[in-house]
Amino acid sequence: MWYLAVATQDEGVLSYMKAGYTHAEAPVELLRFLSLKLKTGWRFDRSRRQFVSTGGQRLSILDQLPEGSDIVATVPALAKADPTKLSDAERDLARYFQLILPKGATPEDNLRVVKRCDAVEEVTLPPKVSLP
Amino acid sequence: MPKKTKSQPGQKTKQGYISTTFETPDLPDYVIVKLKYESPVAFAATGFVAPADAEPQASSLNRVLSKYDIAAVRSHFGKKREEVSHRIAVARALPAAGMAAAVEGKGLDADFIQSSYVQIVPKKRGDAPKLARELQRQGAVSQAYVAPRPVPAAMATGTSPDSRNFEPAQGYLHSAPEGIGAMEVWPLAGGKGKGVTICDIEGNWNLAHEDLPASILHIGGTVINDIGWRNHGTAVLGEMVSKPGDAGTVGIAHQALAKVHSAVIGGVFNTAGAIAGATAALKAGDAILIELQATGPNGKYVAMQYWNDIFSAIVAATAKGITVVEAAGNGNENFDLAIFNGTGLQKDSGAIVVGAGIPPTNFFDNFGFGAGTAYTKIGVPRSRIWFSNYGKIVNVHGWGWHVTTCGYGDAQGGASENRWYTHRFSGTSSASPIVTGAVACLQGIAKTKGAPLSPAKIRKILMKTGTPQVSGPGVPLTQHIGPLPNLKKAAKLV
Numbered sequence: 001m002w003y004l005a006v007a008t009q010d011e012g013v014l015s016y017m018k019a020g021y022t023h024a025e026a027p028v029e030l031l032r033f034l035s036l037k038l039k040t041g042w043r044f045d046r047s048r049r050q051f052v053s054t055g056g057q058r059l060s061i062l063d064q065l066p067e068g069s070d071i072v073a074t075v076p077a078l079a080k081a082d083p084t085k086l087s088d089a090e091r092d093l094a095r096y097f098q099l100i101l102p103k104g105a106t107p108e109d110n111l112r113v114v115k116r117c118d119a120v121e122e123v124t125l126p127p128k129v130s131l132p
Numbered sequence: 133m134p135k136k137t138k139s140q141p142g143q144k145t146k147q148g149y150i151s152t153t154f155e156t157p158d159l160p161d162y163v164i165v166k167l168k169y170e171s172p173v174a175f176a177a178t179g180f181v182a183p184a185d186a187e188p189q190a191s192s193l194n195r196v197l198s199k200y201d202i203a204a205v206r207s208h209f210g211k212k213r214e215e216v217s218h219r220i221a222v223a224r225a226l227p228a229a230g231m232a233a234a235v236e237g238k239g240l241d242a243d244f245i246q247s248s249y250v251q252i253v254p255k256k257r258g259d260a261p262k263l264a265r266e267l268q269r270q271g272a273v274s275q276a277y278v279a280p281r282p283v284p285a286a287m288a289t290g291t292s293p294d295s296r297n298f299e300p301a302q303g304y305l306h307s308a309p310e311g312i313g314a315m316e317v318w319p320l321a322g323g324k325g326k327g328v329t330i331c332d333i334e335g336n337w338n339l340a341h342e343d344l345p346a347s348i349l350h351i352g353g354t355v356i357n358d359i360g361w362r363n364h365g366t367a368v369l370g371e372m373v374s375k376p377g378d379a380g381t382v383g384i385a386h387q388a389l390a391k392v393h394s395a396v397i398g399g400v401f402n403t404a405g406a407i408a409g410a411t412a413a414l415k416a417g418d419a420i421l422i423e424l425q426a427t428g429p430n431g432k433y434v435a436m437q438y439w440n441d442i443f444s445a446i447v448a449a450t451a452k453g454i455t456v457v458e459a460a461g462n463g464n465e466n467f468d469l470a471i472f473n474g475t476g477l478q479k480d481s482g483a484i485v486v487g488a489g490i491p492p493t494n495f496f497d498n499f500g501f502g503a504g505t506a507y508t509k510i511g512v513p514r515s516r517i518w519f520s521n522y523g524k525i526v527n528v529h530g531w532g533w534h535v536t537t538c539g540y541g542d543a544q545g546g547a548s549e550n551r552w553y554t555h556r557f558s559g560t561s562s563a564s565p566i567v568t569g570a571v572a573c574l575q576g577i578a579k580t581k582g583a584p585l586s587p588a589k590i591r592k593i594l595m596k597t598g599t600p601q602v603s604g605p606g607v608p609l610t611q612h613i614g615p616l617p618n619l620k621k622a623a624k625l626v
Contacts, residue, residue: 024335024360026401033400035441072398074441075408089448093404096441100400127426127439129401131334131364132459132560 026129034099034107034114035124042119051119064113068102161260162253164279171272172223174216175205175250189272196266201255208249219247295379295551301536304566308618309599310492312570314384316620322576325385330572331410332392334423337365341538342550343380344369352409353394363539367557368423370538371565381537384569403436407445416453417575417584421568425461432463443476450482455587457568458483459560460521467523484591487613488520488532488563515604522611528594529613530563570617578626597621
């Protein structure tokens with residue numbers, strides 16, 4: 001009996017949840033970014049729009065990306081902070097950046113450029129966020 | 133012949149619920165423009181006119197209209213053009229810009245006020261919102277908006293001239309094993325969450341809802357302008373902090389302060405940034421609720437800590453003594469699968485991860501709504517509800533089905549969203565605020581006794597004292613969602 005009830009409910013209930021009751025998908029325009037984590041010893045120089053290593057090496061990827069792309073710290077306050085005053089988790093979080101793409105550009109099309117960059121430890125597509 | 137659209141009974145629409153069948157004639161959408169009282173501009177046959185010295189204002193409006201195919205420009209109050217001609221002379225005699233509010237209440241004659249309202253009817257229905265937005269930016273315009281499309285007032289179920297009291301339907305407040313025993317700890321000092329702040333992270337809220345405290349602060353991020361997101365956030369807040377009284381609902385921790393932070397920052401989703409923003413605004417003993425999920429590698433919804441930056445942000449928040457509560461997600465996903473090895477779904481972020489369980493059979497209403505049958509038939513109370521994610525990192529569960537709270541409008545609807553209530557908030561969405569409210573009650577008690585509990589301690593207490601998860605057909609205990617909090621027992625360990 002229970003199985004039958006679950007099976008018969010499943011389709012109807014989920015369909016109305018998906019129709020917007022507790023469920024709502026993120027507008028797609030909010031998902032035009034890539035999340036990237038810099039390797040230890042690298043930072044992003046916002047004024048020159050380049051990655052800079054502690055050894056002085058400079059790398060740029062913005063010139064290989066669609067015009068209007070931008071790189072911003074995931075948590076700007078942590079990126080600017082003195083690392084010696086941050087907790088381990090905060091230091092880790094300070095290494096994350098978002099590559100924000102202009103309208104019309106898709107994260108998937110630009111993933112490879114970021115992956116090839118020596119300053120980047122990991123890069124991920126944006127989570128397709130929704131309401132639970 | 134006008135096109136007819138027909139609704140179905142018991143249907144969820146973008147705006148709310150429909151309980152009766154009705155037909156809507158295919159009327160055109162149009163824009164209502166309210167001219168500033170002090171702007172000497174009036175409508176004419178195909179646009180706006182003004183005397184020479186105010187001509188730029190009229191020209192600017194007409195440039196906007198020229199971009200659209202306009203069917204009609206006319207008085208919103210059915211006045212003829214010659215009847216509104218006097219508005220230009222009156223407007224020129226009024227004080228300078230910015231004084232509209234001041235003069236509005238000072239006996240301006242009704243004819244003059246009505247002469248400020250103009251209807252603009254575009255030929256294409258889809259043009260109305262764009263036209264309204266453009267007109268709103270014009271200097272001569274006080275307000276421009278798409279005219280509402282009225283529906284029968286009896287449409288929404290439970291509509292009432294005065295807000296009803298829904299507290300008896302909030303079974304989750306009641307004693308264990310059915311509820312979490314919130315009412316049993318309210319008499320304790322701090323037991324209503326006093327001194328604790330909760331920050332809800334999602335996308336939108338109706339902070340003007342009549343049953344939410346006026347003190348709720350929006351501390352960061354940009355809202356998603358969508359009624360689905362707005363109802364969701366409103367429902368979440370209602371479970372936790374709605375005001376006590378004779379009407380509406382009452383929150384589990386209704387003396388806690390609430391803040392909200394949108395996960396949209398800089399035009400994109402940045403959940404980690406929102407958690408960090410909330411962390412910066414809170415202190416030890418406070419709580420963050422993550423009311424989001426996202427699609428994982430199996431194509432099913434998973435908890436947000438799967439993503440490394442979000443995991444790090446949660447760790448950073450809990451390290452500061454802030455309890456993070458996180459919806460497990462509605463993907464029917466097993467977090468213990470090999471595909472998740474090494475990911476945030478198999479590591480401890482410090483958060484309390486919340487699954488959705490089946491509530492007891494009482495406190496149920498159906499009102500003939502929806503495709504489903506009574507939840508007496510969907511499973512065993514306190515067993516995993518079929519869509520809830522599960523696994524070792526899921527610590528506790530809350531009611532995941534038909535929770536009574538603010539928003540949506542199926543329990544009480546009507547024209548004003550500020551008075552909407554629901555009996556049907558569901559998912560790990562409805563379960564997580566129940567646990568967050570429980571955290572706030574316990575932290576309020578702990579603070580009254582001297583110091584807040586650490587996030588690890590409070591999680592341990594909730595897991596140890598909760599009413600155990602039970603198995604059901606097809607949902608064995610190995611599909612772990614943990615117990616339902618029992619605040620009466622938990623408070624004894626604080």
